[in-house]
Amino acid sequence: MTVAAEGSVLVLTNRLDATADSVVSWLNDRGVPVFRCDTAEFPQELTLSATLKDGWNGVLDNGVRRLDLSDVRAVYYRRPEEFRLPGGMSEAERRFAAAQSRAGFLGVVASLPCLWINHPAREQQANYKPWQLRAAEELGLNPPRSIVTNDPVSGRKFAADVGAPIITKSLGSPVDTVVVEPDEFDDSVRLCAHLFQEWVDKAHEVRLTVVGSRFFAVEIHAGSDAARVDWRTDYGSLTYRPTVVPEAVRLRVKAFMRQFQLTFGAFDFVVTPEGAWRFLEVNANGQWHWIEQETGMPIARSIAELLEKGTANGSR
Numbered sequence: 001m002t003v004a005a006e007g008s009v010l011v012l013t014n015r016l017d018a019t020a021d022s023v024v025s026w027l028n029d030r031g032v033p034v035f036r037c038d039t040a041e042f043p044q045e046l047t048l049s050a051t052l053k054d055g056w057n058g059v060l061d062n063g064v065r066r067l068d069l070s071d072v073r074a075v076y077y078r079r080p081e082e083f084r085l086p087g088g089m090s091e092a093e094r095r096f097a098a099a100q101s102r103a104g105f106l107g108v109v110a111s112l113p114c115l116w117i118n119h120p121a122r123e124q125q126a127n128y129k130p131w132q133l134r135a136a137e138e139l140g141l142n143p144p145r146s147i148v149t150n151d152p153v154s155g156r157k158f159a160a161d162v163g164a165p166i167i168t169k170s171l172g173s174p175v176d177t178v179v180v181e182p183d184e185f186d187d188s189v190r191l192c193a194h195l196f197q198e199w200v201d202k203a204h205e206v207r208l209t210v211v212g213s214r215f216f217a218v219e220i221h222a223g224s225d226a227a228r229v230d231w232r233t234d235y236g237s238l239t240y241r242p243t244v245v246p247e248a249v250r251l252r253v254k255a256f257m258r259q260f261q262l263t264f265g266a267f268d269f270v271v272t273p274e275g276a277w278r279f280l281e282v283n284a285n286g287q288w289h290w291i292e293q294e295t296g297m298p299i300a301r302s303i304a305e306l307l308e309k310g311t312a313n314g315s316r
Helices: 018-029 091-110 120-126 129-138 152-162 187-191 225-229 247-260 289-295 299-309
Strands: 008-012 034-037 047-052 056-061 065-068 072-077 115-117 146-149 166-169 178-180 194-198 204-211 214-221 239-242 264-271 277-283
Touching (some): 018 034, 018 289, 018 299, 047 091, 091 120, 115 299, 120 129, 129 146, 129 247, 129 277, 146 152, 152 187, 204 299, 214 289, 214 299
Parallel strands (some): 008 034, 008 072, 072 115
Antiparallel strands (some): 047 056, 056 065, 146 194, 166 178, 166 194, 204 214, 204 264, 214 239, 264 277
16 A cells, blocks of 8 residues: 655546546646545545544545545545445435535545635535626626526516526526527426526637636637527537637636635636627636647646645645
């Protein structure tokens, strides 16, 4: 059994995460010790032992390598999966064990006073779309006019007040953006919260990937009607062009990152025919690997360099 050296980077993600693979490859090339694991491996394949004394001290052990929790310089929190629990448990037992595992494992790891990309608590806050839209509005990032409602009457009134096409998009799990007609706002709207927004005319869109203080912005040009509504529906029609972020937008994005205490963010903007940048959303754990492949932007290397450097929320 080998022991991870002092100053390891802890990578929390699933085993098939090719995006994390590219970052780990850069860390390996730079000689940075990496301990990679998935929350799904706990408690059956991964052991945690932590004692409270001047913080949580102890180890993670996967049977092959051990990680000293006091020697973690940074954590890359990517796409970990749910805890895999033993078979034969009742539903009540599974719920209890999962809650205990989440509170215990993530509670200890989340307390580590080091650089996080991104801390799960900060990520969760930032990914509440109504919260991020309010922050964007306050900071002058000019998001679309929006309503969150489960009242079809309020939805129809909003559409009438806007006087322009209306789109709806998911507030949680990813669902394609679609253009909707106000007369479609029936009683099904009452079943959950809905986000409706004005349609913003666009020359193109921009995906802005922020890694620490580095900005990687690329224009996304849609080549089909479906992609013009939501470019995620037709990747094959897209073309990409690196672009420069206007200084006013850059300053406001930096303020947004500070407000939510983010180290990484994948921002989406519409650029109007007049050239104005309008905020759509940010994904605090958004995908970026395909952007790097399409443009050659050194995003993986930049993430690896930031993890290698680490910073202190506490002692480091």
